[in-house]
Amino acid sequence: MSKKISPRGAAVLDLVVEAYIVSGQPVGSTSVATGFDEPISSATIRHVMAELEALGYLFQPHTSAGRVPTEKGYRRYVERLFRQRRLRRIDEHSIRRRLSTAQLEVGDLLHRACSLLSELSNHVGVVLTPRPSRTIVQHIEFLRTGVDRALLLFVTQGGMVHTRTIKVSEELTDSDLAAAAEYLADRFAGHTLGEIRDRLLDGWEVEAAIENRPQRTAIELGVRWLEGLGQAEVLVEGASRLLDNPELSSAEVLQDLFATFDEPTQLGNVLTECGGGNDPSVLIGGERLPAALGGCTLIAASYMSDGRPMGALGVLGPTRMHYDLTIPLVAATARVTSEAIAELCS
Amino acid sequence: MSKKISPRGAAVLDLVVEAYIVSGQPVGSTSVATGFDEPISSATIRHVMAELEALGYLFQPHTSAGRVPTEKGYRRYVERLFRQRRLRRIDEHSIRRRLSTAQLEVGDLLHRACSLLSELSNHVGVVLTPRPSRTIVQHIEFLRTGVDRALLLFVTQGGMVHTRTIKVSEELTDSDLAAAAEYLADRFAGHTLGEIRDRLLDGWEVEAAIENRPQRTAIELGVRWLEGLGQAEVLVEGASRLLDNPELSSAEVLQDLFATFDEPTQLGNVLTECGGGNDPSVLIGGERLPAALGGCTLIAASYMSDGRPMGALGVLGPTRMHYDLTIPLVAATARVTSEAIAELCS
DNA sequence: ATTAGCACTCGCCGGCGACGAGTGCTAGTC
DNA sequence: GACTAGCACTCGTCGCCGGCGAGTGCTAAT
Numbered sequence: 079m080s081k082k083i084s085p086r087g088a089a090v091l092d093l094v095v096e097a098y099i100v101s102g103q104p105v106g107s108t109s110v111a112t113g114f115d116e117p118i119s120s121a122t123i124r125h126v127m128a129e130l131e132a133l134g135y136l137f138q139p140h141t142s143a144g145r146v147p148t149e150k151g152y153r154r155y156v157e158r159l160f161r162q163r164r165l166r167r168i169d170e171h172s173i174r175r176r177l178s179t180a181q182l183e184v185g186d187l188l189h190r191a192c193s194l195l196s197e198l199s200n201h202v203g204v205v206l207t208p209r210p211s212r213t214i215v216q217h218i219e220f221l222r223t224g225v226d227r228a229l230l231l232f233v234t235q236g237g238m239v240h241t242r243t244i245k246v247s248e249e250l251t252d253s254d255l256a257a258a259a260e261y262l263a264d265r266f267a268g269h270t271l272g273e274i275r276d277r278l279l280d281g282w283e284v285e286a287a288i289e290n291r292p293q294r295t296a297i298e299l300g301v302r303w304l305e306g307l308g309q310a311e312v313l314v315e316g317a318s319r320l321l322d323n324p325e326l327s328s329a330e331v332l333q334d335l336f337a338t339f340d341e342p343t344q345l346g347n348v349l350t351e352c353g354g355g356n357d358p359s360v361l362i363g364g365e366r367l368p369a370a371l372g373g374c375t376l377i378a379a380s381y382m383s384d385g386r387p388m389g390a391l392g393v394l395g396p397t398r399m400h401y402d403l404t405i406p407l408v409a410a411t412a413r414v415t416s417e418a419i420a421e422l423c424s
Numbered sequence: 425m426s427k428k429i430s431p432r433g434a435a436v437l438d439l440v441v442e443a444y445i446v447s448g449q450p451v452g453s454t455s456v457a458t459g460f461d462e463p464i465s466s467a468t469i470r471h472v473m474a475e476l477e478a479l480g481y482l483f484q485p486h487t488s489a490g491r492v493p494t495e496k497g498y499r500r501y502v503e504r505l506f507r508q509r510r511l512r513r514i515d516e517h518s519i520r521r522r523l524s525t526a527q528l529e530v531g532d533l534l535h536r537a538c539s540l541l542s543e544l545s546n547h548v549g550v551v552l553t554p555r556p557s558r559t560i561v562q563h564i565e566f567l568r569t570g571v572d573r574a575l576l577l578f579v580t581q582g583g584m585v586h587t588r589t590i591k592v593s594e595e596l597t598d599s600d601l602a603a604a605a606e607y608l609a610d611r612f613a614g615h616t617l618g619e620i621r622d623r624l625l626d627g628w629e630v631e632a633a634i635e636n637r638p639q640r641t642a643i644e645l646g647v648r649w650l651e652g653l654g655q656a657e658v659l660v661e662g663a664s665r666l667l668d669n670p671e672l673s674s675a676e677v678l679q680d681l682f683a684t685f686d687e688p689t690q691l692g693n694v695l696t697e698c699g700g701g702n703d704p705s706v707l708i709g710g711e712r713l714p715a716a717l718g719g720c721t722l723i724a725a726s727y728m729s730d731g732r733p734m735g736a737l738g739v740l741g742p743t744r745m746h747y748d749l750t751i752p753l754v755a756a757t758a759r760v761t762s763e764a765i766a767e768l769c770s
Numbered sequence: 771a772t773t774a775g776c777a778c779t780c781g782c783c784g785g786c787g788a789c790g791a792g793t794g795c796t797a798g799t800c
Numbered sequence: 801g802a803c804t805a806g807c808a809c810t811c812g813t814c815g816c817c818g819g820c821g822a823g824t825g826c827t828a829a830t
Contacts, residue, residue, distance in 0.1 A: 104822095104823090106822070106823055106824085107823075107824080108822095108823080118772090118773095119772070119773050119774075120773090120823090121772075121773055121774075121775095121825095121826095122771085122772060122773070124823090124824065124825070125771095125772090125825095127824095128824090128825080138824090139781095140779085140780060140781070141778090141779055141780065141823090141824065141825090142778080142779045142780050142781080142822070142823050142824050142825095143779095143780080143781075143822080143823070143824085144822080144823065144824090182573060182589035182590070182591070183575075183587075183589045216567070216569060217567050219565065221562070221563050221579055223562060223579065223581075223582070223583045224768070224769075224770060225770075227528060227583070229529075229579060229583050229585070231577075231579075231585065233567055233569065233575060233577075235569075236569070237569045237573070237575050237587070237589045239575070239577065239585060239587050241529075241583070241585050243528035243529045243583045244528070245528070315686065316686060317663075317682055317685070317686060318678075318679055318681075318682030318683040318685070318686050321675060321678050321679045321682060322679070324675075327675055329667060329670075329673055332664075332667050332678075333664055333667045333668070335664075336663055336664030336667060336682075337664040339663070339664070340661065340662055340663060340664050422570070423570075424570060424571070450792090452791070452792055452793085453792075453793080454791095454792080464803085464804095465803070465804045465805080466792095466804090467794095467795095467803075467804055467805075467806095468802085468803060468804070470792090470793065470794070471794095471803090473793095474793090474794080484793090485812095486810085486811060486812070487792090487793065487794090487809090487810050487811065488790095488791070488792050488793050488794095488809080488810045488811050488812080489791080489792065489793085489810095489811080489812075490791085490792065490793090
């Protein structure tokens with residue numbers, strides 16, 4: 079689809095994007111011309127820029143204004159950043175120092191990572207907590223908290239705690255509950271919640287037939303517990319930093335933006351799909367993001383445990399951001415977080 | 425200090441405030457005049473308004489504009505609202521219906537209350553969770569989560585769970601931990617964390633002398649656990665609704681505002697001081713709120729358990745809000761929340 | 771293919787005048 | 801003495817106009 083672009087065209091695009099990122103103003107042909115090593119006239123640049131506009135990489139707010147990158151232009155720019163390894167070096171040590179010191183729980187770690195991302199990028203930090211179905215259960219506990227209520231509690235690797243209160247028959251004694259928890263713990267400790275769910279649901283009918291009351295209770299409670307399994311959470315930090323960006327100050331845009339933070343399931347969905355690859359995903363503009371995040375870019379990577387993605391973290395900011403800094407920042411934070419989690423689960 | 429205000433002066437103030445609340449525009453003398461039952465001329469009103477301005481209740485953006493209430497004016501207005509019982513009736517049933525249905529945990533309940541406040545008021549809902557030192561402990565559990573780490577976990581009335589991971593000696597066995605937890609549970613279940621702290625710290629030296637290893641361990645762990653006792657949390661919902669208000673759209677103001685939500689300790693402090701009385705506290709403007717919340721009003725009330733305040737909840741919005749609706753809304757929500765908590769802890 | 775030159779476009783900014791909402795004051799009335 | 805009609809005055813808003821300047825597109829020359 080995208081017609082070929084001359085090598086010089088690509089260079090011009092880079093210069094326009096970079097100039098626009100720092101200035102926020104439409105970029106004119108002369109300022110681009112001075113950015114070249116070889117001397118070149120602004121007229122030539124104008125010619126190239128006209129082509130780039132025809133191809134959809136640049137956009138002119140009005141005749142007689144400079145050019146601004148389109149989303150397509152940003153994407154191409156970022157692509158080149160990756161291909162040419164023009165990303166900045168990030169000091170991974172400083173991140174490691176600020177993340178790993180005395181963090182004792184995965185939850186704390188992720189909160190720290192989130193504010194770190196926000197602070198270092200000057201944009202919004204976002205973290206998707208581990209999907210419950212992928213977490214490994216260490217302890218299972220059933221506690222009575224009222225005549226007809228019990229708290230089902232499980233602790234996963236790294237010290238994360240998930241709980242759910244359900245109604246239970248009043249006839250169940252405390253020791254029934256304890257026995258049920260022990261039964262489940264014996265069978266399932268060390269497995270992920272996904273595995274437990276599969277095995278419980280598969281084996282359900284067979285096991286239900288067993289006339290062993292504590293076991294039946296255990297399984298029944300376990301199933302109810304899994305039914306209410308929480309979704310992965312989304313942490314958001316530094317939302318106020320979005321207001322630094324003059325290009326995002328129209329009232330309606332902001333309204334939509336902050337509404338997205340109030341109800342972060344959308345963000346969660348997007349983050350869930352990020353990750354996979356080695357490099358961070360860079361989602362630019364409305365094409366792959368919810369409409370409310372129109373003028374924004376999400377840079378996200380997943381953090382791993384034993385080589386499998388557990389969750390994702392990243393930075394959300396205006397399309398006009400320092401990609402060459404933020405991309406490696408996200409990548410480094412994801413790596414360090416993965417390491418730290420591995421250590422916590424040791 | 426505040427000189428006497430004529431009865432008609434007070435009536436004019438009411439009318440100005442109410443008109444400004446609905447229109448957001450400076451209020452002129454003629455529109456006030458038509459709001460009176462008896463016919464009265466705008467010239468007279470102008471006279472009265474000039475007096476009110478001299479007393480600091482009204483403010484004129486510029487000569488030849490209408491009047492806008494000052495913070496002092498709002499305060500006087502709200503005072504009258506209370507004294508004259510001119511608050512609207514709130515349908516407590518509908519709140520009860522939306523809060524108490526199938527809420528099984530205090531945490532969920534408070535989250536629901538928070539979004540309910542935001543939704544019904546169209547402003548920001550805020551909730552201060554129960555102060556840990558006032559909560560009653562039901563269960564205590566110590567779980568090993570790594571070679572040198574243990575998760576200290578306690579469940580309080582109503583199904584709230586608090587955890588903390590600490591480093592422990594590798595020599596402690598699982599049964600040591602279990603014994604320690606049991607020891608603490610035996611002695612302290614049913615007491616508030618504040619009581620436990622006091623008793624542990626008082627009795628510390630005496631008990632440490634005992635050559636009973638499990639007990640020493642238990643007490644040591646308990647102390648470390650209480651040291652890291654979390655602060656009460658602040659829940660915030662519907663921050664984006666602040667953007668509906670045109671008077672709060674200056675970039676800097678918004679920046680400060682949202683920064684306050686990102687770092688809610690300030691809000692927590694303010695909320696902690698609210699409550700006490702029967703009626704909600706109404707904090708108008710910068711005088712009693714952090715500077716960042718300049719043009720805002722916080723209406724807050726505390727929710728109770730056994731007649732003692734546990735935490736607080738309320739609504740944060742622009743000074744220009746419908747006090748006559750929001751105050752009873754907050755009061756009703758606090759009442760219903762107190763009831764629901766009582767039920768959950770039964 | 772590149773470039774110098776040039777006419778042209780168009781947003782920005784400051785000044786200007788008309789408009790109108792709302793005021794403060796004064797003089798007259800009950 | 802309290803109230804009010806009338807009136808001059810203030811001042812923000814809006815639309816208009818013209819000059820400025822950044823930046824463009826085109827053309828003709830190299």
